[in-house]
Amino acid sequence: MFSANTETKRVEIPSSVLDDLCSRFILHIPSEERDNAIRVCFQIELAHWFYLDFCMQNTPGAPHCGIRDFAKAVFHHCPFLLPHGEDVQKVLEQWKEYKMGVPTYGAIILDESLESVLLVQGYLAKSGWGFPKGKVNEDEAPHDCAVREVLEETGFDIKNRICKDRYIEQKITDQLVRLYIIPGVSKDTKFNPKTRKEIRNIEWFPIEKLPCHRNDMTPKSKLGLAPNRFFMAIPFMRPLREWISRLKGESDSDEDLANSRTTPSKPLDNIRSKLRYIT
Structure with a gap:
């Protein structure tokens, strides 16, 4: 399991859930976009939405978490995103600013x-x-x-x-x-x-x-x-x-x-x- 700290409590997202979400939304990203963490965030957002709406109700004990902690989980779980793992917050801020337009x-x-x-x-x-x-x-x-x-x-x-x-x-x-x-x-x-x-x-x-x-x-x-x-x-x-x-x-x-x-x-x-x- 991946653990992520939030302001209120520690949450754990099952590795099996992250495997499924990465398979659905992350691993098929074209190679030319994989190095662009901001572009990857669009897929992480879709995965987060899917997690909240479907995975939580079908996975006993799956915690509710915001996009920040969910993104941290994905960045630390997906091999090609690991190099950006320590900069997740910065990447998310850049992505939110970018996607508005x-x-x-x-x-x-x-x-x-x-x-x-x-x-x-x-x-x-x-x-x-x-x-x-x-x-x-x-x-x-x-x-x-x-x-x-x-x-x-x-x-x-x-x-x-x-x-x-x-x-x-x-x-x-x-x-x-x-x-x-x-x-x-x-x-x-x-x-x-x-x-x-x-x-x-x-x-x-x-x-x-x-x-x-x-x-x-x-x-x-x-x-x-x-x-x-x-x-x-x-x-x-x-x-x-x-x-x-x-x-x-x-x-x-x-x-x-x-x-x-x-x-x-x-x-x-x-x-x-x-x-x-x-x-």
């Missing part, structure tokens, strides 16, 4: 019936399912980033389909994630990632079978997959369902649909939502 953009691709959504799976066997997206480049417009990332991860060009004002936006911890909604895509479309060893699978999933929160066991009973396999999609599912309901005519009028904004209840901790409904 690096939002992520992508797309929620819906079929013609608005009943299925396209998800991608990372290259590693343990990778979960999420929406195609990626970090914005310097001086790149948000919608251009979404177009580029979706093309890279799925081979599908949304350039002529994207509406700049139709998106679901979440702020997860300190990082903005915006996904543009792309409805009406044929299920017969052929998808093929442009990047190597980044995307393993691309599949359509029935929206009704996907989880809206971490304890939603619908995918377990309907798909044979635990909800944690969709943890990156979970924050967007409830607002997406709201958007589809509105689009299908459950709003009072077309004008309401075009002008309404809603803030759904939080599906996970530390998440703030912003929706724009534009047709």
